[in-house]
Amino acid sequence: MLATPPLQPRGEARDSPVAAVVLTGAEVDQTAGLLTLRERQEFAVFATAETLAAIAANPIFRVLAADLVTRKAVARDQPFALPGGMSAELFAVPGKVALYLEGEDPALAAETGANVGVELICGGSRLAYVPGAAAVPASLYERLARADVILFDGTLFHDDEMITTGTGNKTGRRMGHMPVGGADGTLAALAGLRGRRILIHINNTNPILVKDSPERRLVEAAGFEIAEDGMEIVL
Amino acid sequence: MLATPPLQPRGEARDSPVAAVVLTGAEVDQTAGLLTLRERQEFAVFATAETLAAIAANPIFRVLAADLVTRKAVARDQPFALPGGMSAELFAVPGKVALYLEGEDPALAAETGANVGVELICGGSRLAYVPGAAAVPASLYERLARADVILFDGTLFHDDEMITTGTGNKTGRRMGHMPVGGADGTLAALAGLRGRRILIHINNTNPILVKDSPERRLVEAAGFEIAEDGMEIVL
Numbered sequence: 001m002l003a004t005p006p007l008q009p010r011g012e013a014r015d016s017p018v019a020a021v022v023l024t025g026a027e028v029d030q031t032a033g034l035l036t037l038r039e040r041q042e043f044a045v046f047a048t049a050e051t052l053a054a055i056a057a058n059p060i061f062r063v064l065a066a067d068l069v070t071r072k073a074v075a076r077d078q079p080f081a082l083p084g085g086m087s088a089e090l091f092a093v094p095g096k097v098a099l100y101l102e103g104e105d106p107a108l109a110a111e112t113g114a115n116v117g118v119e120l121i122c123g124g125s126r127l128a129y130v131p132g133a134a135a136v137p138a139s140l141y142e143r144l145a146r147a148d149v150i151l152f153d154g155t156l157f158h159d160d161e162m163i164t165t166g167t168g169n170k171t172g173r174r175m176g177h178m179p180v181g182g183a184d185g186t187l188a189a190l191a192g193l194r195g196r197r198i199l200i201h202i203n204n205t206n207p208i209l210v211k212d213s214p215e216r217r218l219v220e221a222a223g224f225e226i227a228e229d230g231m232e233i234v235l
Numbered sequence: 236m237l238a239t240p241p242l243q244p245r246g247e248a249r250d251s252p253v254a255a256v257v258l259t260g261a262e263v264d265q266t267a268g269l270l271t272l273r274e275r276q277e278f279a280v281f282a283t284a285e286t287l288a289a290i291a292a293n294p295i296f297r298v299l300a301a302d303l304v305t306r307k308a309v310a311r312d313q314p315f316a317l318p319g320g321m322s323a324e325l326f327a328v329p330g331k332v333a334l335y336l337e338g339e340d341p342a343l344a345a346e347t348g349a350n351v352g353v354e355l356i357c358g359g360s361r362l363a364y365v366p367g368a369a370a371v372p373a374s375l376y377e378r379l380a381r382a383d384v385i386l387f388d389g390t391l392f393h394d395d396e397m398i399t400t401g402t403g404n405k406t407g408r409r410m411g412h413m414p415v416g417g418a419d420g421t422l423a424a425l426a427g428l429r430g431r432r433i434l435i436h437i438n439n440t441n442p443i444l445v446k447d448s449p450e451r452r453l454v455e456a457a458g459f460e461i462a463e464d465g466m467e468i469v470l
Contacts, residue, residue, distance in 0.1 A: 028270050028298050035267045040403060058293040062335035063263050100297035168275060 016041050019083035023047035024090070024131060025115045026054035027098040029201075031061075038063040046080060048090060048113035049073040054101060076116060090116045091143050094134040096176030109134030109176045119143065125235040127151070131201040134176045136189040147195040149233055154199025154226070157181045157206050157215045165205045180208065181215060187222045198225040198233075251276050254318035258282035259325070259366060260350045261289035262333040264436075266296075273298040281315060283325060283348035284308040289336060311351060325351045326378050329369040331411030344369030344411045354378065360470040362386070366436040369411045371424040382430040384468055389434025389461070392416045392441050392450045400440045415443065416450060422457045433460040433468075 020043060023030055034055075037043065045052075045064075052071050055061050074080050079089045095115025096106070109115075117130040117140075128147040132155070133140070144150050155177040162168030172179050179185045180199065190197055199219065202208065207215040208226055219226065255278060258265055269290075272278065280287075280299075287306050290296050309315050314324045330350025331341070344350075352365040352375075363382040367390070368375070379385050390412040397403030407414050414420045415434065425432055434454065437443065442450040443461055454461060 028273065028295060031295070032267065032270045035263050038263065054294075058295050059289075059335055060263060060266070060293050060295070060333075098295075100294055 016043075018043050020044045020046060022082070022088055022090075022118050023051050024093075024118055024129065025095070025098060026051045026101070027132075028100070030131070031055060034061060034064060037069075038065075040065060040068060042068045044070045044072055044083075046072050046074050046082075046088070048076070048116060050113035054098060054114075076113065079121070082120075085122075087121045089119045089121070091119060091140070093117045093130055093132070093140060094137065094176075095132045096134070099175075109173070111137075115176065117143070119147065120235075122235045125149075127233070127235055128195075129200075132176055133186075134173065134178055136178070136186075141189070141193075144190065144193055144195070147193075148235060149196045149198065150190070150193065151198050151200045151227070152186060152190065153177055154180055154186070154202045154206065154208065156203055157185075157208055161203070161205045161207075167205055180206070181218065187219065187224065190224075191222070196225065197223065198227050198231075200227045202227065251278075253278055255279045255281060257317070257323055257325075257353050258286050259328075259353055259364065260330070260333060261286045261336070262367075263335070265366070266290060269296060269299060272304075273300075275300060275303060277303045279305045279307055279318075281307050281309050281317075281323070283311070283351060285348035289333060289349075311348065314356070317355075320357075322356045324354045324356070326354060326375070328352045328365055328367070328375060329372065329411075330367045331369070334410070344408070346372075350411065352378070354382065355470075357470045360384075362468070362470055363430075364435075367411055368421075369408065369413055371413070371421075376424070376428075379425065379428055379430070382428075383470065384431045384433065385425070385428060386433050386435045386462070387421060387425065388412055389415055389421065389437045389441065389443065391438055392443055396438070396440050396442075402440055415441070415454065422454065422459065425459075426457070431460065432458065433462050433466075435462045437462065 016037065018037060021034065023045065052073050074090055076090045076092055079087050081087050092111040093116055094109045094111050096109050097114040115132055117128060120127045126147045127149040128144050129151045131153055133153045156172040157180045159172045159179040162170060180187060207213040208219050210216060251272065253272060256269065258280065287308050309325055311325045311327055314322050316322050327346040328351055329344045329346050331344050332349040350367055352363060355362040361382045362384040363379050364386045366388055368388045391407040392415045394407045394414040397405060415422060442448040443454050445451060
């Protein structure tokens with residue numbers, strides 16, 4: 001709904017360029033955007049059966065009209081075609097179910113369909129998108145090793161950052177996110193990869209957002225980039 | 236999640252001034268914003284039992300942590316206190332349940348707890364907020380007659396506007412919205428009220444958004460205002 005007088009309706013008042021959505025999980029920051037894509041325009045949602053089930057359990061997502069928006073369950077390690085000539089493949093990443101689906105005694109991070117990564121293949125180039133990772137086992141490292149661009153979980157720098165900043169009572173690992181720093185953090189785990197490594201999904205407590213912070217200097221010295229709004233990536 | 240490097244976390248990195256939310260229904264444009272208020276900060280949600288039930292049926296709203304966000308069911312025509320010294324009252328407005336809750340054979344618009352208006356009382360002044368109305372019966376007119384400011388459903392100007400613009404296949408009335416124009420429209424129904432009348436919830440097909448359109452001139456000649464982003468209202 002728009003209430004800005006100078007805006008003039010046009011022939012294609014509601015045209016959207018979005019032809020497909022690929023989800024890596026059912027967390028709010030991954031799925032709530034679907035609610036703003038709800039006008040009567042055709043597109044496809046690709047996700048694991050677990051993620052589609054989590055969405056289907058919420059009546060509010062019925063605003064995505066079933067005659068226009070197709071929900072397609074895809075298995076891990078099975079390439080599928082996307083509109084526009086790209087293809088994609090979901091792959092296992094250790095992680096957690098969405099916070100709102102956790103019970104009283106939540107399970108440890110695991111490799112399930114609730115949290116995956118996506119590899120986009122465009123011509124001979126590959127991009128790996130991993131917004132949430134609790135660890136980097138060998139199988140995941142191998143997948144990342146073939147990527148030209150890697151967008152990777154940069155939620156917290158320090159595992160206890162939410163606690164020390166007074167913004168939460170959980171560690172990053174408890175939330176299914178490995179820290180960027182430390183001996184078992186992302187900088188160490190992704191060392192030696194040939195692709196362009198870009199940290200994404202950065203929490204607003206993360207000191208790598210602060211220019212000239214020691215943590216930011218560490219990240220830059222390790223050859224990682226820090227994503228920013230409006231960033232464009234050419235594959 | 237923020238990824239803009241110049242932004243610096245501060246002591247109160249997540250402070251929000253929102254102390255209470257009052258809902259008039261469970262439609263996406265009324266409730267999806269709750270998902271962005273989900274950090275660990277205290278606030279209250281006031282709504283009818285029907286609207287709270289619609290929200291509770293969606294697991295995704297569990298991101299509003301139950302220990303911080305209280306959901307308070309309020310009956311129509313019963314004043315309740317809001318933080319900051321204001322009080323409020325919900326009242327009957329003919330309308331429909333949220334689109335995603337409609338069955339195959341949806342009921343006609345009716346006065347139920349699924350769609351209400353809210354009156355805000357601040358000192359001796361009153362503001363009526365009615366984002367969706369299918370009609371203005373005498374009881375509603377009386378309520379609006381005592382308001383100093385009236386924010387009222389301006390979704391469509393012409394009942395068949397979605398159809399003629401090719402953006403939908405439903406009339407406004409089918410969606411629970413009376414048109415702004417015509418003998419049985421809002422301009423006619425709200426004629427003679429003493430309060431400041433401002434149209435809100437304006438669809439992007441509505442020609443009153445177009446400067447110098449005949450419809451906009453009609454609205455202005457009838458003494459109505461058209462809401463715009465950033466508008467401030469002093470009661």
